Structure formats: C-alpha cells, structure tokens
Amino acid sequence: MPRNSHNRATRCGTGFPAGPDRLESRSRKYPLRTQCKIAIPRIGLVAITLLLTGICGCPPEGPGVRNFGAPLPINDIVASVNTNTDRISGTLKAVGGHARGVITDTDGERRNFDMDAALLVLPPRSLRLDLKALLESQLVFGSNSSRYWVVQPGIRALSWGRHDQPLVPDAHDLLIRPDLFVEALGLNGLPVDTTGTAGPMQRVTAQYQQLLFINYDDTGQGFVEKEYWITRDAPHRIARIVFRDKEGQVAIDSNIGDYRRVGDDGPLLPHRIDVVAPATNSRLLFTAWSWTPVPEVTATHPAFTFPLDRGQQFDRIVDLDVELDHLHNPPSQREQLEQIYGPLN
Numbered sequence: 001m002p003r004n005s006h007n008r009a010t011r012c013g014t015g016f017p018a019g020p021d022r023l024e025s026r027s028r029k030y031p032l033r034t035q036c037k038i039a040i041p042r043i044g045l046v047a048i049t050l051l052l053t054g055i056c057g058c059p060p061e062g063p064g065v066r067n068f069g070a071p072l073p074i075n076d077i078v079a080s081v082n083t084n085t086d087r088i089s090g091t092l093k094a095v096g097g098h099a100r101g102v103i104t105d106t107d108g109e110r111r112n113f114d115m116d117a118a119l120l121v122l123p124p125r126s127l128r129l130d131l132k133a134l135l136e137s138q139l140v141f142g143s144n145s146s147r148y149w150v151v152q153p154g155i156r157a158l159s160w161g162r163h164d165q166p167l168v169p170d171a172h173d174l175l176i177r178p179d180l181f182v183e184a185l186g187l188n189g190l191p192v193d194t195t196g197t198a199g200p201m202q203r204v205t206a207q208y209q210q211l212l213f214i215n216y217d218d219t220g221q222g223f224v225e226k227e228y229w230i231t232r233d234a235p236h237r238i239a240r241i242v243f244r245d246k247e248g249q250v251a252i253d254s255n256i257g258d259y260r261r262v263g264d265d266g267p268l269l270p271h272r273i274d275v276v277a278p279a280t281n282s283r284l285l286f287t288a289w290s291w292t293p294v295p296e297v298t299a300t301h302p303a304f305t306f307p308l309d310r311g312q313q314f315d316r317i318v319d320l321d322v323e324l325d326h327l328h329n330p331p332s333q334r335e336q337l338e339q340i341y342g343p344l345n
Contacts, residue, residue, distance in 0.1 A: 048122040053324045062330040067136070071204045074211065078190045085123070085189040087267035092187075094119040096289030099131055104280040110143045112131035115136075116344040117286060120297060125163065126304040127178065141178045151307055153313075158307055161320035184254035184275050186238040190228065207232055208239065217246055224248065235268060250278050262291050 072080070090313060097117035102110050115138060118130040128140040140151040149160035182188070190211070194200060208229045209306035215225035229240035237259050243252040258272040273286045299302060302310060308317075 050309050057206070066207075066233070071202070071209050071232065072236075074194045074200065074202050077202075077209050077211070077230055077236060078192065080234070081230060081238060082189045082192070084235065084237075085187060087265075089121055090186060090293055090295040091120055091126070091301075092262075092269070092291050093120040093294045093297075094121075094286075094290075095292055097286065097289070099129075099284055099286050101283035101285050102281070104277075104282045104283075110281065119182075119286070119288070120294070120303050121182070121185060121187060122297070122299060122304065123182070125179075125182055126299055127182045128303045129178075129181070141181060142304070143178045143182055145299065147306050149307060150178065151312075156315040158312075158314045158316070159319075159320055160306070160317040165321050180243060180252055181275070182242055184243075184252060186241060186253035186254070186256040186270055186272055197222075204232075211225070221246075237268065237270075252277055253313075258287075260290075262293070266293075285309060306309065 025189075071072045071077075094117070098115070099117035100112075100114040102112050104110050113131065113133075115131045115133050118128075118132065120126075120128045124314065125143055125145050127141065130137050131139045131141075132252055137151075137153045142149045142151070143163075146164070147160055147162055157254045161179070177316045188275060191200075197216070198216065199214040201214065203210040209232055211228040211230065212224050212270060213226045214222050216222050223246045224244050226244065227240075227242040228238055229242070231237045231239050238256055240256065241252075241254045242250055243254075245251050251324075255274040255276075256270045256272070257274075258266045259270050261268050269291045271288050271290070275284045275286070276282070
C-alpha cells in the first residue's frame with residue numbers, strides 16, 4: 001500500500017529495543033530535605049502578621065511587564081533572527097557538554113541518565129551527539145543532509161530514517177528524534193518567505209512574538225506544526241520551540257537560554273537547552289561551558305557520515321521508515337499469507 005508520509009505518527013520513536021541489555025545509566029541521588037513542623041498558637045500567628053505589616057508595610061506588587069511598544073512585522077523579526085544565525089559559518093563544537101534527564105523506553109520504563117555529552121553541529125541538519133559514561137559511548141545521535149540515526153554501541157544496534165520522508169511529530173514520541181533535535185537547538189535560520197498557506201502566522205504576547213508554522217494532512221486539514229517563541233527585546237533570540245502533532249498536543253517543547261556571544265563578533269549561541277516530551281514525561285537538559293568553531297569538520301567529515309557508509313557493523317538494524325509504514329499501513333490478510341506461502345491464485 002502507498003506510504004502515507006504526511007499522516008504518520010512516530011510512536012516507535014528511535015526504535016530502542018526493550019530488555020535488560022538496554023542502556024544502563026547513572027542517576028544522581030539527592031538527599032531528602034528534613035521537614036519539621038512548628039506549632040504556633042493562632043493568636044500568636046495573628047500578632048506576628050500584624051507586627052510584620054506594621055514594620056514592613058503591605059507587600060510590594062510584582063514586577064511590571066516591560067512595554068516593548070508595537071510588535072515588529074513578521075519579516076523584520078525573521079530578519080533579526082537570521083542576522084544572528086547567518087553568523088554561523090561552519091561546524092560548532094560544544095565545550096564541556098553535559099546531558100541529564102530521563103528517557104522513556106518503548107516498554108514504558110523510564111531511565112535516568114547523567115552523562116558527558118560531546119556535541120558537533122553544522123546547521124541546518126548535520127549533528128553528532130555522543131552521550132558518554134565513564135568515557136564509553138552509550139548513545140550516539142547523528143544526522144546529515146539525507147539521513148538521521150541512533151546508535152547503541154553496547155548492543156551494536158542502529159535505528160535510522162530518511163529526511164526526504166518527513167514524519168509528523170506525535171505527542172507519544174520518545175524524547176529524541178535526531179531530525180527534530182537539530183532544530184530544537186535553535187541554531188537554524190527561519191524561512192525568509194513568510195507568505196503562503198504554510199505561514200507563519202504571528203501571535204504576540206507581552207514578552208514574545210510567536211511564529212506559528214502551519215502544515216496540512218492528506219485531507220487538507222491544517223494544524224499548527226511548530227511554534228517559534230522569539231523575545232521582543234533586542235537582540236531578538238529564539239527562546240522556545242514547540243513541536244505539535246496533528247491533534248494540537250505538544251510533542252517536543254524546547255526551552256532555549258543562556259545566550260552568549262562566540263568571539264568578538266560571532267553569533268549569540270545558547271548554552272542551555274531543555275527539551276521536554278510531556279506525554280512521555282521524558283526530558284533532556286543539555287548544557288555547555290562554551291562553543292568553539294571547528295572549520296576543519298565539514299559536512300563530509302566522518303562525524304556526520306551515516307554509520308553503514310563508514311562500514312560500521314551492527315547486530316540489529318531498524319529502518320524507521322519501513323517500521324512506520326508497516327505500523328500505519330498494515331498488510332492485508334492476503335498479503336500476509338503471500339509473504340509466507342508465495343503468490344496465491
């Protein structure tokens with residue numbers, strides 16, 4: 001049956017296999033805070049309240065919201081963001097990268113992790129994120145111009161998919177889809193052409209200009225595919241990127257902050273990216289001390305090369321496009337019998 005590439009959810013996520021041989025990660029344990037109760041007579045509590053009111057006066061009102069005046073036109077806010085991202089001229093390396101959080105496996109079990117994170121990014125699609133424990137790679141997320149993948153070195157497993165077969169996000173995705181994680185970092189520029197049925201449309205709040213990008217399913221029904229929240233104060237920074245599924249549920253919510261400039265006249269880059277998948281209670285918090293350009297790492301560098309093209313061997317390979325096609329376009333009973341017995345008359 002034909003593949004329905006625009007109407008497919010991605011609940012198989014990265015295709016992590018279930019079982020005891022999956023990623024074992026380290027989690028931080030925090031001591032419980034000791035709680036004690038102090039009994040205060042009611043009249044004493046009233047007296048204390050009156051005393052504090054007389055000394056300090058009424059509590060001050062909360063800080064006012066800054067008035068930024070009229071919002072910028074969509075073209076201007078897009079141009080302001082792109083002025084910054086255009087300064088990214090090559091591959092960036094995160095220095096002192098660290099990742100912690102929790103991932104929900106395919107069987108519903110949640111696994112905490114707290115690892116060093118080696119990250120290379122070449123916008124718009126090339127990425128290598130290597131999560132390590134005790135200097136050993138535990139998970140490697142990769143992407144280049146044509147494909148994306150997840151490698152589990154400990155069990156020699158590879159899951160991969162193709163960029164030319166777009167998958168609509170689903171609220172029940174596993175946390176990290178490499179094809180979305182590149183964009184969730186907030187390093188990509190925005191489309192210059194803001195016209196047409198795909199949007200974006202604009203929604204303005206007190207602190208943000210939100211650009212809403214529209215997509216359409218096979219029936220022609222439109223839905224908000226993603227939102228870019230851009231700060232209204234200059235320089236205009238991408239503070240949040242929200243990916244939604246066709247039902248309007250949040251699939252991935254990326255909060256981006258701690259912007260600092262690279263070099264004297266380089267781009268402003270985030271040093272804290274908090275990616276949350278609410279439906280699965282999954283989270284990845286990535287932080288870095290700094291970023292440094294690595295111009296020698298080009299798009300053809302082995303870091304961005306598809307593992308099978310490098311000759312890497314695996315015991316288990318999952319083609320996510322095929323898996324999703326079977327999931328959402330299951331074969332008929334006749335097709336299942338023909339797979340077993342051959343063509344039927």
